[in-house]
Amino acid sequence: MLTYLHIPFCDSKCHYCAFNSYVDKFSKRKDYMKAITKQLKYELKRFNPKPNSIKSLFIGGGTPSTVEPYMYKEFFDTLAPYLKQNAEITTEANPNSSSTQWLKGMQSLGVNRVSFGVQSFDEKKLKKLGRNHSKKQAIDAVNSAHKLGFKNISIDLIYATSFDVEDDIDIAFSLPINHISSYALTLEENTPFFEKTELTDDSTKLAGQFINKVTSKFTQYEISNFGEYQSIHNLGYWSGSDYIGIGAGAVGFLKNQRYYPNKDIEEYIKNPLHVKIEKLSCEELTTEKIFLGLRSKVGVDISILNAKQKLKLDILIEEKKLTCKDNKVYNNNNFLIADEIALYIIS
Template identity: 35%
Template sequence: MPGIYIHIPFCKSRCDYCAFYSTVSADEVRHSYVQRLCEEIRERKDFFGSPDVSSVYLGGGTPSRLSIEEIRMIFDALCHCFHIMSDAEITMEVNPDDITQEYATALREFPINRISMGVQSFNDKLLCAIHRRHSGMEAVKSYNILRESGFGNISIDLIYALPRQSLPLWENDLDFAVSLHPEHISAYALSFEEGTPLYKKLQKGDIKEPEEELYINMYGMLVEKLKIAGYEHYEISNFSLPGKRARHNSSYWTGEKYLGLGAGAHSFNGVSRRINFQDVIKYIESEDVPCETEILTSANKYDEMVMTRLRTCEGINLEDVKRQFGDEAESFLMRSAKSYMESGKLETVSTPGGMFLKLTENGVFVSDEIISDLMNPD
């Protein structure tokens, strides 16, 4: 069932590591943006052919920078143009320092039933080093406010291999996160994206990239601790309690159609990908949303299947490969996988749903290399 992603590209300040499209703008710009966003919702209401939607995700940027009235405008437009299923997953990303009791209570007016909170770390020195606005205790306070306000499905984001973060400090973050009992935890290795302040510090020698061994040890600790705590490791960077997988994000990994709204948002209709340009002012002022469309070739779709599905705990359904791309593609995939299967990094597993090619526990540590080698050489 298709989902809708809504990009809110506004932040109070920029984090040093962030490469997602966002801007620091005045309230008037943000309000004009929301008005134009509601127009785009109406303009693209026929995108799926059917009005039924099973997930909505407000991401950013920082959606919790929106006022309650701006959120109301967005949901009024969505509910007028689409049929949001009664069991739909509706997620909103929030920053801890935006959450007050008043704001959390007001959010309950809307059909939002899942919160994704960007904690990143509970260590104040590490948070300060990456220019996060909140403290560790503020994150805990905000989490408790959301719980007390009735949100029963909360995800928290963590980052590991931060500058000057040791293995014991990472263990402290994991123990603290588990003690809160969130339904979902996403944990990502810090990446140095070109153009970010963090990348510039790296180039200047102000900070050093952690040794590969530390990345591996931190990831191993993450997997082990969350497994013991009862979390399902269902995607390389994502862990959930039973029945609490992120349904919206899972649809990306399984090739579902999705509509992306707002500046910088991507859409996929099964044939092509549309990319709205990353320019808030042009987005607001243009009669037609500035965008470009990429028609996906069979090779593009094959590569996307490999890249997304191999990240999941289920892996790649070989029957899907054969059905969508033919016998030759399946043969190429298995030839490319042979050396990794022999070294214990890939395996095939027979299930009631078919034969799957998946990463082993050892393969997860070198997943980027494996995925690259399994892609179409053209």
């Protein structure tokens, strides 16, 4: 079992971002952080994890570094008995707000992995994306986490823009990180970037070049994730583990049901236990397992496929698009065509 905690506050809104985050609701922070512990207590009853069994906690956002470490304490104290001894505890952090003091505070709560939202080291690209940090702040944030003793440090980069990404990768590799998550710029609806197609360059050739360069040092273990270290939380999610989802904009998953807490901060604070439930059919669960398994190195258990789907596997194995081992099929290291393969299998 895994746990995800969503922090829906940001200092500013980036031009491309459609995530559930607010720049004008900081006054709700204290109440929000009380509400997440209430929801956690409720979910612990519903998910009923054994003591020392939760493999990972991922604090994402929004911007977790907009909330002071002491405000997380009650949440950590409540979850602690259920976390495995060496659980992976990751927090996302933005370079402009993750001061040494903040990182130290989170470290003393038990956080052992930091994922910095760097996006780029190019000042012009950062400005275009609407980020409010500089190249120097990004480099300093990574270095200060390293100095504090964080062994697992990741950065997020955005590629497939009209800007060159080669220098970003070179600078990333010069830093003490062991993981990169990289996302092709998506022009999301209801963001300033929507329909600004001149800002993207989503050619497969460019994506291929990006992947070639990153994989010269790091292993690609999912379409967007590369590392010397492979995140337990990510792998658990792609393997279909149950996960507790806490906070406004989080999602939880247990057996065949998905749970959606209120997205609206005020509504969430009023009633953190009001969680909408979506029941997934057997077919939906299988489709999800095929997509997640082929987009990552997790693979797909052949026994979940029907006879028609199994016949298609033979063709894909023959064409060397998939490999087969111990009753599972795996992507043959071309994650860019993972969705295409998955669609072919389920069609």
